[in-house]
Amino acid sequence: MKELKGGVCAAKGFFAGGIRCGIKPSSQKKDLALIYSDKPCSAAAVFTKNIVKSASVVVSAENVKEGKVRAVIANSGNANACTGEDGMTAARRMADLAAGVLGIAPSETAVASTGVIGVKLPIEVIEKNINALKSSLRADESGNADALEAIMTTDLRKKETAVEIEIDGKPVRIGAITKGSGMIHPNMATMLSFITTDAAIDSLALDLSLRRAVKNSFNRITVDGDTSTNDMVVVMANGEAGNAQITLSESNYYDIFTDALEHVCTALARMMARDGEGATKLVTVKVKGASREDAAEILAKSVVSSSLVKAACFGADANWGRVLCAMGYSGAGFNPAGVSVSFKSGAGEIKVCDNGESVPFSEENAKKILLEEEIEIIINLKDGNGEACAWGCDLSYDYVKINGDYRS
Amino acid sequence: MKELKGGVCAAKGFFAGGIRCGIKPSSQKKDLALIYSDKPCSAAAVFTKNIVKSASVVVSAENVKEGKVRAVIANSGNANACTGEDGMTAARRMADLAAGVLGIAPSETAVASTGVIGVKLPIEVIEKNINALKSSLRADESGNADALEAIMTTDLRKKETAVEIEIDGKPVRIGAITKGSGMIHPNMATMLSFITTDAAIDSLALDLSLRRAVKNSFNRITVDGDTSTNDMVVVMANGEAGNAQITLSESNYYDIFTDALEHVCTALARMMARDGEGATKLVTVKVKGASREDAAEILAKSVVSSSLVKAACFGADANWGRVLCAMGYSGAGFNPAGVSVSFKSGAGEIKVCDNGESVPFSEENAKKILLEEEIEIIINLKDGNGEACAWGCDLSYDYVKINGDYRS
Numbered sequence: 001m002k003e004l005k006g007g008v009c010a011a012k013g014f015f016a017g018g019i020r021c022g023i024k025p026s027s028q029k030k031d032l033a034l035i036y037s038d039k040p041c042s043a044a045a046v047f048t049k050n051i052v053k054s055a056s057v058v059v060s061a062e063n064v065k066e067g068k069v070r071a072v073i074a075n076s077g078n079a080n081a082c083t084g085e086d087g088m089t090a091a092r093r094m095a096d097l098a099a100g101v102l103g104i105a106p107s108e109t110a111v112a113s114t115g116v117i118g119v120k121l122p123i124e125v126i127e128k129n130i131n132a133l134k135s136s137l138r139a140d141e142s143g144n145a146d147a148l149e150a151i152m153t154t155d156l157r158k159k160e161t162a163v164e165i166e167i168d169g170k171p172v173r174i175g176a177i178t179k180g181s182g183m184i185h186p187n188m189a190t191m192l193s194f195i196t197t198d199a200a201i202d203s204l205a206l207d208l209s210l211r212r213a214v215k216n217s218f219n220r221i222t223v224d225g226d227t228s229t230n231d232m233v234v235v236m237a238n239g240e241a242g243n244a245q246i247t248l249s250e251s252n253y254y255d256i257f258t259d260a261l262e263h264v265c266t267a268l269a270r271m272m273a274r275d276g277e278g279a280t281k282l283v284t285v286k287v288k289g290a291s292r293e294d295a296a297e298i299l300a301k302s303v304v305s306s307s308l309v310k311a312a313c314f315g316a317d318a319n320w321g322r323v324l325c326a327m328g329y330s331g332a333g334f335n336p337a338g339v340s341v342s343f344k345s346g347a348g349e350i351k352v353c354d355n356g357e358s359v360p361f362s363e364e365n366a367k368k369i370l371l372e373e374e375i376e377i378i379i380n381l382k383d384g385n386g387e388a389c390a391w392g393c394d395l396s397y398d399y400v401k402i403n404g405d406y407r408s
Numbered sequence: 409m410k411e412l413k414g415g416v417c418a419a420k421g422f423f424a425g426g427i428r429c430g431i432k433p434s435s436q437k438k439d440l441a442l443i444y445s446d447k448p449c450s451a452a453a454v455f456t457k458n459i460v461k462s463a464s465v466v467v468s469a470e471n472v473k474e475g476k477v478r479a480v481i482a483n484s485g486n487a488n489a490c491t492g493e494d495g496m497t498a499a500r501r502m503a504d505l506a507a508g509v510l511g512i513a514p515s516e517t518a519v520a521s522t523g524v525i526g527v528k529l530p531i532e533v534i535e536k537n538i539n540a541l542k543s544s545l546r547a548d549e550s551g552n553a554d555a556l557e558a559i560m561t562t563d564l565r566k567k568e569t570a571v572e573i574e575i576d577g578k579p580v581r582i583g584a585i586t587k588g589s590g591m592i593h594p595n596m597a598t599m600l601s602f603i604t605t606d607a608a609i610d611s612l613a614l615d616l617s618l619r620r621a622v623k624n625s626f627n628r629i630t631v632d633g634d635t636s637t638n639d640m641v642v643v644m645a646n647g648e649a650g651n652a653q654i655t656l657s658e659s660n661y662y663d664i665f666t667d668a669l670e671h672v673c674t675a676l677a678r679m680m681a682r683d684g685e686g687a688t689k690l691v692t693v694k695v696k697g698a699s700r701e702d703a704a705e706i707l708a709k710s711v712v713s714s715s716l717v718k719a720a721c722f723g724a725d726a727n728w729g730r731v732l733c734a735m736g737y738s739g740a741g742f743n744p745a746g747v748s749v750s751f752k753s754g755a756g757e758i759k760v761c762d763n764g765e766s767v768p769f770s771e772e773n774a775k776k777i778l779l780e781e782e783i784e785i786i787i788n789l790k791d792g793n794g795e796a797c798a799w800g801c802d803l804s805y806d807y808v809k810i811n812g813d814y815r816s
Contacts, residue, residue, distance in 0.1 A: 119766065358490065
């Protein structure tokens with residue numbers, strides 16, 4: 001697998017752009033993005049499970065159902081949620097506007113929004129600037145960079161990736177951008193991710209592939225259910241790579257593609273976790289030796305989401321008792337007397353708990369390990385072969401600062 | 409219902425005391441408490457549901473099973489959890505030591521611990537000081553104050569209450585002390601609560617009464633499952649009030665007693681929520697008009713536990729979108745288009761959302777309301793008669809400071 005530059009524009013036949021249209025008048029940031037394939041696409045998406053849904057989610061879900069989406073129009077600065085019929089009208093209008101300038105059907109267009117809930121989306125500024133948005137489309141790195149900038153909100157880092165793999169003797173590219181960050185409950189802020197690929201793949205295979213990739217990546221930085229009103233991940237595949245079409249009955253190609261898609265999603269998920277609001281470090285929790293994979297996943301997510309564990313990581317405090325406590329209330333069954341816990345980073349690895357009990361360790365060495373920017377908490381249950389990883393960040397003063405008065 | 413002073417010593421025939429025995433050598437704080445009735449008691453308790461349990465929980469659960477507990481020995485500075493057989497031996501030894509100096513059976517003694525997990529409890533310092541602990545017992549306010557001081561850890565405020573009611577023409581008293589605070593997930597820190605009453609009540613009635621009271625109070629400041637390794641609530645009833653014994657078949661007296669017990673537990677729960685680590689205000693979430701009471705409870709707890717809602721409360725930001733978002737991922741079903749949200753405090757009340765949509769409101773007035781120390785978020789679903797309250801606190805910089813390096 002080769003790493004590429006260019007994000008969503010790394011895949012052949014994709015264009016991206018972004019402009020400032022003034023959705024939040026007080027902000028000077030870009031706030032409107034467009035991604036577009038000049039060829040028809042297979043498409044798939046996953047959406048928030050929150051009962052309260054942005055109009056953008058409702059409209060995009062309708063359109064993606066047909067599996068033909070080839071353009072995404074996305075705004076930041078306004079979530080277009082909890083504004084009733086006006087919100088639905090605005091979301092449909094966004095799709096119409098993008099489809100109009102691109103000369104495609106509205107049903108080939110997904111709509112995404114992120115920002116404040118409950119404030120009417122000023123659709124007129126999007127109308128006024130839709131031609132400028134189209135003109136911003138470019139097939140190179142700069143187009144990708146503009147689109148990425150336009151979807152960011154409290155994100156501190158730019159999150160993009162792209163890879164090249166070989167399928168059927170042809171180079172196939174997958175590129176992606178994402179916004180969102182790993183918060184206390186990571187997914188309470190909106191997560192948007194747009195993925196492009198020039199693979200030829202039918203929409204059914206693409207849908208299954210995306211679901212597996214998301215389960216093992218984005219869903220490993222979230223607590224189940226803690227999804228915002230606007231979350232979505234959209235993948236579009238335009239077949240420009242010229243490979244024989246990937247289908248579910250061609251499982252070899254399907255597996256190669258899905259592994260690459262999971263790799264892309266995992267890279268973005270780690271970047272999101274690391275970019276948690278106010279975060280100073282990336283925390284990876286690895287659970288091994290669980291009776292089942294789903295138990296390992298529940299345990300890893302419970303530990304990585306514990307605010308006490310997160311605060312201890314911020315303080316570089318080897319407080320493994322909090323790790324066991326978070327495992328204990330996770331809802332997954334396990335034998336406490338079989339648990340070992342180690343902390344690991346570039347500065348070394350140290351075991352702090354074995355068979356559910358304290359083992360003597362050097363607090364000084366533990367501190368050195370936990371002061372690194374990327375740390376791992378490794379848990380072994382010695383009870384089977386179930387394994388899972390989850391990613392998160394520490395909990396710092398700045399989290400509170402950023403979220404204390406987000407709207408102003 | 410009359411409010412009394414004296415906490416656990418307000419009930420006739422109860423003694424309390426506390427000393428510093430040096431469990432945490434570096435601390436000068438009291439760390440060992442004793443509560444005792446000179447007459448036999450009926451007793452009941454509820455314990456943590458965490459799979460990882462302190463030895464104190466295991467031993468107390470065994471002893472309370474017989475319904476005769478009349479003494480509690482409790483230490484702070486060490487959780488006596490995750491230390492294997494040594495921990496069990498130490499917990500049993502604590503019960504033996506207390507029973508020995510009091511001249512009662514070990515099975516009449518509950519044991520409680522709070523503090524760091526995974527460090528061996530230095531039982532020898534308790535042995536050395538058990539006579540001093542017994543000598544500290546007093547039946548007045550000062551005994552109660554010493555016991556309370558000895559169980560506090562990161563608590564900033566002393567949490568005690570006592571009331572007097574009339575049953576069967578006799579004055580009956582219920583008193584209580586508690587430690588623990590309403591954190592991000594409130595119950596991830598240990599909560600201990602000891603309740604005394606001079607009511608005559610059989611242990612079966614007392615058990616049911618306690619379960620109802622805890623469900624509507626302490627469990628309304630917690631997220632289900634987020635319990636620490638050490639949580640417990642113990643109630644002891646010695647019959648000194650001389651009322652005709654309360655039983656389940658005597659439902660009138662049972663209801664009067666249970667209402668009073670729930671009142672006591674609710675008062676303590678609110679104090680715990682308000683004393684959240686670093687908290688600057690008490691946040692009450694009231695859900696009305698839900699289809700069922702359990703749905704109302706799930707929704708209220710989800711909103712009060714949302715770190716984004718909590719951070720907005722800290723910032724006095726009327727960010728009702730976060731309220732709807734937290735309702736939406738709670739797991740309880742409701743119709744978003746029927747929801748209204750108001751903020752209320754001593755400074756007034758303001759509706760910010762109606763029928764699931766924004767309503768125009770004065771940001772200035774909203775800020776004034778949210779700057780108060782006690783604020784309410786009132787949610788109406790207009791879907792039935794289900795109601796529930798939950799209590800929590802805001803999320804401040806100091807939360808992170810307190811929890812970043814708790815062990816040092």
